Amino acid sequence: MKKFRHYMSVAALSFRLSMQACMEYPAAFVGWLISNPIQFLVGFATIKFVVEEFETLADWNFKELAFLYGMSVLTHGLSVIFFTKTWYMGWDIIHGELDRLRLRPMNTLFQFLAGDLNFYGITDLIPGLILFIYGCISVDFRWTFSNTICMICALIGGTLIRGALYLMFGCTTFWTRSPINISGFFQELFNRTNMYPLSMYPRAVQFVFTFILPMSWVAFYPASEFMDKESMITLPYGMAFITLGIGAVLFVISCKIFRAGFRQYESAGS
Amino acid sequence: MKAYIYVAKMRIQTMMAYRVHVWTFLIMQCLLMAAVGFFWRAVYGGTEAAHGVSGDMMITYTVVSMLMSSLYYMGVEDRIADAVKSGSIATDMIKPINLFTLYFAEDIGNIIFNLFFSTIPMFIVALIIFGLPVPASTEHFWLFLASFVLGYGINWTFSATFALLAFSAIDLGPVFSIKYHFVNMLSGSIIPLWFFPEWLRNALYFLPFVYMYQEPLSIYIGKYTPEECLIKLGIQAVWFAGLMVVFAFAQNRATRRVLVQGG
Numbered sequence: 001m002k003k004f005r006h007y008m009s010v011a012a013l014s015f016r017l018s019m020q021a022c023m024e025y026p027a028a029f030v031g032w033l034i035s036n037p038i039q040f041l042v043g044f045a046t047i048k049f050v051v052e053e054f055e056t057l058a059d060w061n062f063k064e065l066a067f068l069y070g071m072s073v074l075t076h077g078l079s080v081i082f083f084t085k086t087w088y089m090g091w092d093i094i095h096g097e098l099d100r101l102r103l104r105p106m107n108t109l110f111q112f113l114a115g116d117l118n119f120y121g122i123t124d125l126i127p128g129l130i131l132f133i134y135g136c137i138s139v140d141f142r143w144t145f146s147n148t149i150c151m152i153c154a155l156i157g158g159t160l161i162r163g164a165l166y167l168m169f170g171c172t173t174f175w176t177r178s179p180i181n182i183s184g185f186f187q188e189l190f191n192r193t194n195m196y197p198l199s200m201y202p203r204a205v206q207f208v209f210t211f212i213l214p215m216s217w218v219a220f221y222p223a224s225e226f227m228d229k230e231s232m233i234t235l236p237y238g239m240a241f242i243t244l245g246i247g248a249v250l251f252v253i254s255c256k257i258f259r260a261g262f263r264q265y266e267s268a269g270s
Numbered sequence: 271m272k273a274y275i276y277v278a279k280m281r282i283q284t285m286m287a288y289r290v291h292v293w294t295f296l297i298m299q300c301l302l303m304a305a306v307g308f309f310w311r312a313v314y315g316g317t318e319a320a321h322g323v324s325g326d327m328m329i330t331y332t333v334v335s336m337l338m339s340s341l342y343y344m345g346v347e348d349r350i351a352d353a354v355k356s357g358s359i360a361t362d363m364i365k366p367i368n369l370f371t372l373y374f375a376e377d378i379g380n381i382i383f384n385l386f387f388s389t390i391p392m393f394i395v396a397l398i399i400f401g402l403p404v405p406a407s408t409e410h411f412w413l414f415l416a417s418f419v420l421g422y423g424i425n426w427t428f429s430a431t432f433a434l435l436a437f438s439a440i441d442l443g444p445v446f447s448i449k450y451h452f453v454n455m456l457s458g459s460i461i462p463l464w465f466f467p468e469w470l471r472n473a474l475y476f477l478p479f480v481y482m483y484q485e486p487l488s489i490y491i492g493k494y495t496p497e498e499c500l501i502k503l504g505i506q507a508v509w510f511a512g513l514m515v516v517f518a519f520a521q522n523r524a525t526r527r528v529l530v531q532g533g
Binding site: 031036039042051054184192196 | 290294297298301302304305308309311312313314315317320443444445447448451452454455460461465466467
């Protein structure tokens with residue numbers, strides 16, 4: 001318990017540092033505060049204009065799509081706060097930045113992730129929250145006890161799935177020694193599998209994003225249960241818990257990969 | 271001229287060195303193309319046509335739009351921003367050739383590189399998934415090519431003018447990001463403007479963005495008669511000339527500024 005409190009206090013301190021660093025350049029922060037929401041506004045307008053013209057997209061109407069998109073963007077915002085470090089970890093590895101983690105008496109992965117809680121993530125989180133609330137209101141989402149629990153599980157699971165996949169692919173640099181910038185690529189994939197209903201794609205594509213790269217669990221499957229939609233897998237109950245389960249399992253696996261990679265991390269020369 | 275050809279060639283060789291980057295970019299573009307294509311297929315469903323455009327035409331529109339965007343790679347933007355930030359603009363400026371023609375030559379190199387490593391592979395992928403994106407007629411195809419070249423000119427001068435902001439600001443990340451999303455949305459590169467509300471659509475015809483993607487693409491799928499196409503080409507030419515004037519004026523001011531700072 002004492003240990004836990006210690007870790008929390010470190011995380012809080014790191015967040016405060018990040019906040020102060022960010023406020024050092026208020027103009028840049030305001031810039032991102034304007035530019036990031038625009039990106040989602042564009043995505044949202046896209047759905048609105050087209051789907052209103054045709055009324056439905058693979059059986060989903062505009063309000064339901066707004067709900068789906070809101071969930072997706074909210075988990076994106078959360079993952080940006082907790083996992084941005086993983087986007088550029090390839091460079092940290094080849095530049096020997098991870099040396100410091102070895103010296104401190106704390107869990108290395110915790111240090112790695114919490115060492116740079118990203119305050120800029122707020123600029124993604126705010127539009128995420130707005131879209132999420134808009135989506136919930138427009139489909140008249142009922143905040144009953146079980147729905148609330150399911151929603152929380154789905155959001156945590158979705159955030160973990162995003163973060164774990166970023167981390168796993170970021171870890172490849174431990175072995176390949178060449179950094180790759182996967183963030184743009186993965187965000188695009190997450191967007192495309194959770195912004196439109198997955199059921200509009202051919203079966204093979206649906207299969208890949210359900211079982212091989214389980215990206216569509218981030219928002220599509222839990223949302224389709226809330227909205228009572230047909231999908232490749234239709235269960236009577238519990239999609240949100242599967243999302244949480246997948247998120248947890250992927251996160252544990254990615255931690256294992258990180259540990260294995262870190263064991264053979266050799267720092268940079270001279 | 272020989273110097274510029276050399277610069278373009280060097281650029282191609284530099285690009286070849288970033289293999290991982292090339293592959294991820296290509297895969298990403300293909301994914302995006304497939305996703306948008308399937309989106310249109312799903313959205314049209316049983317609908318015959320909307321705004322006089324059928325589902326097949328819409329998929330052609332998407333595929334050609336993605337091919338265009340791979341050729342519309344504007345290296346000049348990051349190039350100027352990086353050069354100003356790192357100070358290498360000083361060495362670029364003492365070269366005995368025009369600074370911006372140099373950057374343009376580099377972008378020509380980028381185009382040639384992208385044609386082989388991005389556009390053609392994407393075309394093959396599109397062929398497999400969606401079939402051949404046929405133009406409305408041969409005549410429309412040639413008109414499209416002319417319109418595409420003008421569209422490139424508009425896009426390049428716009429990006430270059432925009433990048434001159436780097437001379438007066440430090441962190442341009444968010445500004446470039448806003449510009450990127452605006453161009454994406456307002457040029458009709460993803461969603462054609464005819465789906466937009468009327469007031470917005472009418473307003474957008476007074477901005478240069480539509481002449482980058484939407485108008486060339488509309489010509490390709492045959493939304494206009496050949497006579498109308500010629501008028502569109504004329505408007506594009508006017509925009510291009512106008513932006514050139516603005517750019518010439520702006521670069522003159524910006525480069526004088528950097529001399530004051532000492533580079």
